[in-house]
Amino acid sequence: MGGWTLSEIVQLLLNGLAAGCIYGLVALGFVLIYKATEMVNFAQGDLLMLGAFMAYALIEHYSMNYWAAFLGAVLFMAVFGYLLDTVILRQVIGQPQFAVVMLTIGLGFLFRSGASMIWGTETRAFATPFTDGVTRVGGFVIADVNLSIVIGTAILCGLLYAFFRFTRIGVAMQAASQNQLAAYYMGIPVKMIFSLVWAISAGVAAVAGILLAPVSLIDVTIGLIGLKAFAAAVLGGFGSIPGAVFGGLVIGVIEQFSGIYLPEGFKDVAAYIVILLVLFARPQGLFGNIGRKRV
Amino acid sequence: MRFFFKTDYNQDINLFRDGVDRFWYGLLIAVLLVAPFLLEDFWLGEISYVFILAIVGIGLMILTGYTGQVSLGHAAFLGIGAYTHSVLLTMGVPFWISIPVATLLSAVIGALIGRPALKLTGVYLAIATLAFAFIIEQILIRWEHVTGGFKGFPVPRPEVLGVGLVDDVPFYYICFGALVLAVLAALNLLRSPTGRAFVAIRDSEIAAQSMGVNLAAYKTMAFSISAGFTGFGGTLFAHKIGYLAPDAFNILLSIQLLLMVVVGGLGSLHGAIYGAIFVGSLPQLIAILRDYLPESVARQPGLEPGIFGLILVFFILFEPLGIYGRWLKVKLYFSLFPLYKKATFKRQKTYTKSERNR
Amino acid sequence: MTLFKADNLAINFGGIKAVDGVSFDVQKGQVFTIIGPNGAGKTTVFNLISRIYNPTEGKLFFEGNDITEVAPHNIANLGIARTFQNIELFEHATVLHNLLLGRHAHRSGNLASQMLFLPSQRKAELAHREKVEHVIDFLDLQHYRDTYIVNLPYGARKVVELARALCTEPKLLLLDEPSSGLNTEETEDMAFWIHDIRNELGITVLMVEHDMTLVNEVSDRVLALNYGRVLALGTPSEVQSHPEVVKAYLGG
Numbered sequence: 082m083g084g085w086t087l088s089e090i091v092q093l094l095l096n097g098l099a100a101g102c103i104y105g106l107v108a109l110g111f112v113l114i115y116k117a118t119e120m121v122n123f124a125q126g127d128l129l130m131l132g133a134f135m136a137y138a139l140i141e142h143y144s145m146n147y148w149a150a151f152l153g154a155v156l157f158m159a160v161f162g163y164l165l166d167t168v169i170l171r172q173v174i175g176q177p178q179f180a181v182v183m184l185t186i187g188l189g190f191l192f193r194s195g196a197s198m199i200w201g202t203e204t205r206a207f208a209t210p211f212t213d214g215v216t217r218v219g220g221f222v223i224a225d226v227n228l229s230i231v232i233g234t235a236i237l238c239g240l241l242y243a244f245f246r247f248t249r250i251g252v253a254m255q256a257a258s259q260n261q262l263a264a265y266y267m268g269i270p271v272k273m274i275f276s277l278v279w280a281i282s283a284g285v286a287a288v289a290g291i292l293l294a295p296v297s298l299i300d301v302t303i304g305l306i307g308l309k310a311f312a313a314a315v316l317g318g319f320g321s322i323p324g325a326v327f328g329g330l331v332i333g334v335i336e337q338f339s340g341i342y343l344p345e346g347f348k349d350v351a352a353y354i355v356i357l358l359v360l361f362a363r364p365q366g367l368f369g370n371i372g373r374k375r376v
Numbered sequence: 377m378r379f380f381f382k383t384d385y386n387q388d389i390n391l392f393r394d395g396v397d398r399f400w401y402g403l404l405i406a407v408l409l410v411a412p413f414l415l416e417d418f419w420l421g422e423i424s425y426v427f428i429l430a431i432v433g434i435g436l437m438i439l440t441g442y443t444g445q446v447s448l449g450h451a452a453f454l455g456i457g458a459y460t461h462s463v464l465l466t467m468g469v470p471f472w473i474s475i476p477v478a479t480l481l482s483a484v485i486g487a488l489i490g491r492p493a494l495k496l497t498g499v500y501l502a503i504a505t506l507a508f509a510f511i512i513e514q515i516l517i518r519w520e521h522v523t524g525g526f527k528g529f530p531v532p533r534p535e536v537l538g539v540g541l542v543d544d545v546p547f548y549y550i551c552f553g554a555l556v557l558a559v560l561a562a563l564n565l566l567r568s569p570t571g572r573a574f575v576a577i578r579d580s581e582i583a584a585q586s587m588g589v590n591l592a593a594y595k596t597m598a599f600s601i602s603a604g605f606t607g608f609g610g611t612l613f614a615h616k617i618g619y620l621a622p623d624a625f626n627i628l629l630s631i632q633l634l635l636m637v638v639v640g641g642l643g644s645l646h647g648a649i650y651g652a653i654f655v656g657s658l659p660q661l662i663a664i665l666r667d668y669l670p671e672s673v674a675r676q677p678g679l680e681p682g683i684f685g686l687i688l689v690f691f692i693l694f695e696p697l698g699i700y701g702r703w704l705k706v707k708l709y710f711s712l713f714p715l716y717k718k719a720t721f722k723r724q725k726t727y728t729k730s731e732r733n734r
Numbered sequence: 735m736t737l738f739k740a741d742n743l744a745i746n747f748g749g750i751k752a753v754d755g756v757s758f759d760v761q762k763g764q765v766f767t768i769i770g771p772n773g774a775g776k777t778t779v780f781n782l783i784s785r786i787y788n789p790t791e792g793k794l795f796f797e798g799n800d801i802t803e804v805a806p807h808n809i810a811n812l813g814i815a816r817t818f819q820n821i822e823l824f825e826h827a828t829v830l831h832n833l834l835l836g837r838h839a840h841r842s843g844n845l846a847s848q849m850l851f852l853p854s855q856r857k858a859e860l861a862h863r864e865k866v867e868h869v870i871d872f873l874d875l876q877h878y879r880d881t882y883i884v885n886l887p888y889g890a891r892k893v894v895e896l897a898r899a900l901c902t903e904p905k906l907l908l909l910d911e912p913s914s915g916l917n918t919e920e921t922e923d924m925a926f927w928i929h930d931i932r933n934e935l936g937i938t939v940l941m942v943e944h945d946m947t948l949v950n951e952v953s954d955r956v957l958a959l960n961y962g963r964v965l966a967l968g969t970p971s972e973v974q975s976h977p978e979v980v981k982a983y984l985g986g
Contacts, residue, residue, distance in 0.1 A: 121499045172693055179446050180692050182502055183638055186631055187688030194682025202677060301678070308510075308627075311503045319499070346518040353507035360504045361492040385863040388830065389856060561849045568848035568855060569841035572827075576835045579824035586784055586822075587902060588810030588839035597845070643826060 085341070091221050093337045099227035099296070101333020102234035104352075106289035107310035108317065108325035109241075110282035115319055117258040117278040120170065120181045124189035125286055126307020131192055132158045132287025133299045134200050140207045147209055155287045162283025166276040174275075189304065197301045204300045212295045226295045233292045237285065238326060245322075254278060309336075312352035316359055331355075391563055408552060417544040421616075424544075426656035427551035428612045431558045433636045433648035435605025438562060440634070441642040442571065443598040444578030446502045449509030450633045453603040455516060455625030457482045457610025458531075459523060462620055465532040471541055475611045482607020483600045490599025494592050509630055516622040528621030531614045542615040551612055558605060562645055565601070574598050628681070635684060639691050641698025650699040658683075736798075737762040737938050738906055743782060743792035744962075752778045754962040755792075760906070765932055765939045765952050769973070770959035771982055776942040777819055779959070780908055783940075784816055785809055796906070810839045815899035816908035819942075821891050825883045829875060829894050830866065832883065836901025837862040869900045872935075873927060889920045896927065900935070907931065909941035913948050921948055928952045946974070958982070 110125045122128075135157050139150035169188070173180050214225035245251040257264040257274045265271045290303070297303065312332045317324025332352050340348035347354075392398040412420055432454060439445050457478045464474035493504050516523050523529075534541050541550065565571045573594045576584035585591055614620055632655060640651025662683055666674040676682075695702055739759040745752050753775045760766040768776045781787045783794060785806040793802045796812055804812065815836075824832050842858045870876055873893055878886060886894065892915065899907055912928070913921040925948050931937050932952075943949050949956060949970060956973040958965040966976035973979055 115499075121502075169689070169693070176692075176696070178499060179440070179444075179642075180696060182446060182448075182499070183634060183688055184692040186634075187685040187692065190631075190681045190685025191689065192685075194676075194678035194685060197678030198676050198682075308506065311506070315500070315503060344518075346514050350511050350514045353510045356507040357504060357511070360496055360500055385860050385867075386856075388863065389859050564849050564851035564855075565845075567859070568843070568851065569838055570845060570848050572831060572835045573838060575827050575831070576824050576838075579826055580822040582786070583818065583822035583824070584835070585786075585807050586810060586816050587835055587898070588807050589835075590805075590807040601845075 088221060093341065094334060095223055095227050095231075097334035097337035098330055099230040099333070100336065101313075101330035102230045102326075103289050103293050103306065103329070104310045104313040104332050105326035105329025106234055106237065106285055106292075107307050108313035108329050109238075109322055110285045110289075111310065111314045112317065112319060112322055112325045113278055113282045113285070115314075116322075117254065118170075118174070118275050119178075120173075121178070121185070122282070123182060123185040123307070124192060124304075125282070126304030126310065127189040127192040128158060128162065128283045128286035128304075129290040129293070129307065130196060130299070130301060130304040131161070131290070132283075133290030133294045133303060134196055134205070135287065136291045136294065137200070137205050137207050137299055141205075147207075151291055154291060155284045158287035159280040159284035163276045163280040165283070166279035170279065171272065171275070193301050193304065200301070202301055204298045206298045207294060209295045230292045230296070233288065234326070237288055241281075241285075241322070250274075250277070309352040312356045312359075315356050389567060405556075412545045412548055420544050420548045422656065422660070424548050424551040424612075425616055426652050427555040428609050428616055429636060429656050430555055430649045430652035431612070432606050432609035432633060433640065433652045434558050434562045434645060435602045435609065436633050437637050437640075437642070437645060437648040438565070438574065438605065439598050439602035441637055441644065441647065442566070442578060443574040443595065443602075445595065445598065446634075447505040447602070448502050448627070448630055448634070449505035449507075449512075450602075450606055451625045451627070451629035452509040452512035453482050453486060453606040454610040454613055454629065454633075455512060455622075456485055456603075457607030458614035458620060458625070459516065460607070461611035462529070462531045462614045463522060465534060466529070471534040471536070475608070478611045479604050479608040482610065483604030486603020486607075487596050487600035490596045490603075491592075493599065494595040506627070506630075509625075509627060513622050513626060516625070523622070524620070526622065528619060528624075530619050531617075533615075547615060554608065554612060558608065559645065559649075562605070566645070570594070570597065632684070635688055637698075639687060639698055641700030641702075642696075644700050646703075647698050647700040650703075654699065735762045736760070737764075737796070738783075738940065739795040740779070740783075741793045741795065743779065743789050743794070745778060745782060745787055745790045751962050753782065753789075756959065756962070756964055757792075758957050758964070758967060760938060760940055760955075762938055763932065763936065764954045765928060765941070766955045766957070767949050767953040767970075768940070768942045768957045768959060769944070769946075769949060770965070773961075774959040774982075775962040776959055777910055778962075780816065780910055780942060783809075783814065783908060810902050810904075813903070813905035814908065815902040815904035815906075817892075817895045817899050817910055817912065819910040819914065821888075821895055823883045823891055823895055823898070828880050828882055829878045829886070829897075830880060832894060832898050833866045833869060833901045834862055836869075836898040837865065839902050865903070866901055869897050872900070872930070873897045889916055892916060892920075892924075893927075900931070900937075904937060907937050907939050909939060909943075911942055911944060913943060913945045921945060924948065925951045950974075 107125055107129055110128070111122060114120055114122050114125075132154050135154035136150045139145045139153050140147065145153065165188075170181075170184070173184055209226070209229075211225035211229040216223050216225055216228055245255055253264070253269045254274050254277065256267070257269055257271050258278075261271055264274075290299075293303070293306070309332065310329065313328035314325050316328030316331060317326075332355060335355060336348055336351045339351040343351075387393070392401060408423075411423065415423075432450070435453075436447065436450050439447055460478035460481050461474050464477060465471065469477070489505075489508055493501055496504055517526055519525075539546055541547065573584065573589045576587065576589055577591060577594060577598075581591055617624060636651035636655045637648060638651070639654050640649065641647030659680075662680055665683075666679070669679075691698060697704075736759045741757050743756045744754050756775075756779060758766075768779060770776050778787065782789050785801075785804060789802065793800055795801065796814065801809070801812065824835065827835075840862070843852070843855050847855050870879060873896065875890075875893060875897055878890055878894070883891060883894065892912065896909070896912065909928070912924050916924060928939060928941075929952060932939055939952075953970050955968070956970045957967050958973050958976065958979045960978075960982040965978040965982060966973045968976070
């Protein structure tokens with residue numbers, strides 16, 4: 082690794098992990114929805130964008146404190162996700178996959194357009210407790226924003242794990258995503274469960290957006306990050322939550338290092354090259370499995 | 377109501393169902409042929425654009441509407457066609473040679489990407505094509521000494537015997553001829569074993585296979601043919617926009633192309649054409665709409681994509697069969713009047729069908 | 735003369751032996767029926783013959799040739815056609831279109847000649863139409879010729895699927911539960927057709943069936959399976975009175 086000091090490498094790794102956490106969180110949102118409803122939400126990145134803008138609005142226009150705005154934006158987005166499912170997405174359950182893809186792409190466009198009408202197309206930023214701060218760990222200097230992303234992601238994953246493992250409703254969600262009909266027969270309110278899944282996933286997107294805001298600033302196109310997060314979800318096999326987060330970290334790190342070791346331009350498409358390589362080598366993703374239809 | 381009495385197998389094979397059909401389509405062609413004598417150049421340009429979009433729409437319809445494979449990256453094939461054609465023209469290759477070469481190259485690249493992609497289904501295919509499109513866009517940006525990088529380059533304006541081929545009127549006729557060729561090729565394909573195999577793959581892969589359809593070969597073929605049509609449209613598209621730069625072929629264009637087949641009506645060539653008319657006239661419609669909106673909304677740059685999104689959502693939710701589907705319903709309404717039942721086209725109740733098992 | 739032969743066929747799904755050492759042979763011109771309780775491995779045997787699954791062990795022979803390694807899409811070209819338990823038709827196409835796809839194995843012309851629709855292509859299409867029309871006549875489908883599958887009643891779909899298989903001009907026809915979901919009258923029709931397919935068209939039939947009346951009416955030979963193993967093989971009456979078979983059906 083000629084010319085690069087250990088500290089710079091570690092720095093790159095940390096940047097990669099931080100970016101990877103964001104990818105992982107967005108991918109996690111994809112996976113939650115896909116596992117439960119077999120819908121792929123192409124608007125996930127735009128939900129992230131809306132979450133970030135919500136926090137911005139609460140902080141800058143309503144002068145709320147960061148933590149209150151954080152909570153407020155996440156709750157708002159959760160409710161938004163819930164309503165999105167009950168009002169719109171429920172209509173296309175059972176329609177071909179294609180319809181859902183197009184529908185969520187259309188919704189993404191609408192969200193972006195709505196955001197640009199409310200907040201304009203300029204880049205925005207808001208102050209966070211982590212902005213500009215650094216933490217020193219044994220000779221390495223780590224930006225607090227990166228640290229906040231990594232820690233925030235870890236906490237969120239822990240919470241989600243506990244939720245799915247130990248709460249009644251979390252277990253019901255798992256049941257509903259494994260076998261919709263059986264869950265329905267067992268008296269699980271499948272429709273409400275699906276809406277809740279959308280709520281959680283929109284909430285997770287909002288968390289990702291707010292954590293990302295101090296690093297990349299906010300504008301209406303920030304949601305395009307969702308397309309890269311597909312790489313993470315694909316790596317993880319689209320069916321595994323730890324897989325999605327792990328996939329996100331891998332993509333984040335690969336991206337950072339390809340920016341250094343490969344010719345210009347590769348950094349921008351590294352995630353997509355990974356998608357193609359993975360899909361062509363293992364069409365079902367690294368951890369996924371697709372069975373054959375029974376006839 | 378018209379009744380069709382069949383006395384000959386040829387009636388199912390012929391392009392026109394009967395004399396009435398032949399008359400109306402003949403009239404349409406005649407009107408389009410004399411249009412340059414009646415319309416201003418601006419409108420000819422707009423119609424040429426619709427013709428080009430229709431060619432691309434047919435390409436995407438073959439893949440998505442008939443074979444059931446989603447592509448979120450068709451702008452890339454459009455770009456490959458446009459760039460290849462323009463680069464060849466710059467190198468001095470004649471117009472009539474560079475178009476087929478560019479078309480062929482698009483088809484070959486389509487086959488190359490289609491071959492590994494055929495193992496993928498549904499979402500995975502959508503994502504893979506999306507990734508492919510991003511990579512192509514990046515190549516167009518980075519391969520500077522050929523593509524001119526970010527800045528791009530102007531598309532040459534070839535002349536034959538002192539007549540500019542891409543001047544308004546000649547270009548109109550070229551686009552019209554190209555569309556007629558594309559429609560004929562597509563219609564012929566669809567009434568042949570290959571087209572039927574595509575539809576079979578769309579509706580039941582397992583049954584298609586057991587009837588002797590080689591899934592891998594036919595899916596690759598669908599990809600390649602679709603890419604070929606799209607690249608063909610791309611060569612003309614290059615002249616239409618006049619200046620090539622990578623951002624003309626981004627994801628937004630891919631989505632616009634999909635919007636075209638969805639809005640037009642999946643699974644019919646009519647749909648591709650209606651969709652092209654719709655998408656082609658959308659900028660005009662939006663311009664008109666702007667006059668009626670309050671100033672603060674009308675000047676928003678987000679208005680156009682927003683309207684795109686709205687249309688997409690609207691059609692998926694309320695008219696999944698697109699404009700052509702609506703047209704069929706209206707036609708049936710009048711031919712059955714007053715006996716039309718509202719429930720005729722009622723959507724059946726559906727449940728989540730798992731695509732995890734194929 | 736032996737048309738089809740399964741030799742010691744076996745397949746495991748994750749340690750479970752779905753089919754275990756099944757051997758049988760079908761003579762030309764026979765109606766050969768596989769019976770057995772649910773989960774006995776009957777459809778799995780069909781899927782092995784269609785080459786949807788690869789057998790873990792054993793071999794398949796058709797007209798004396800080993801077809802164990804033949805690609806699934808080439809099975810139809812050899813002259814083996816099938817129907818499906820849960821109907822796999824091309825739903826957004828007309829009956830005619832579905833039947834024409836049954837002619838896929840007999841297609842001609844390359845892509846270019848199809849895109850140009852050369853006169854030879856038209857001639858081929860007309861010939862296909864004629865064949866298809868024979869099948870339509872044979873199974874009384876005239877009424878439904880231009881109907882889309884989604885608009886067909888269940889019983890008619892079953893017949894269309896049979897028709898599609900016949901359009902391939904098979905030597906061996908695999909019918910997976912031809913009577914499931916049909917009412918008594920439709921089942922009787924099915925019995926007549928199976929008779930006619932064998933006697934008039936000379937096609938050998940291998941079927942999986944539950945309805946014992948139908949089985950008795952049309953079968954020459956019956957194979958009883960349970961837990962993937964052969965219980966009995968013989969004439970319908972022999973198999974039905976076989977003590978193992980009785981036990982399997984009544985539970986023991």
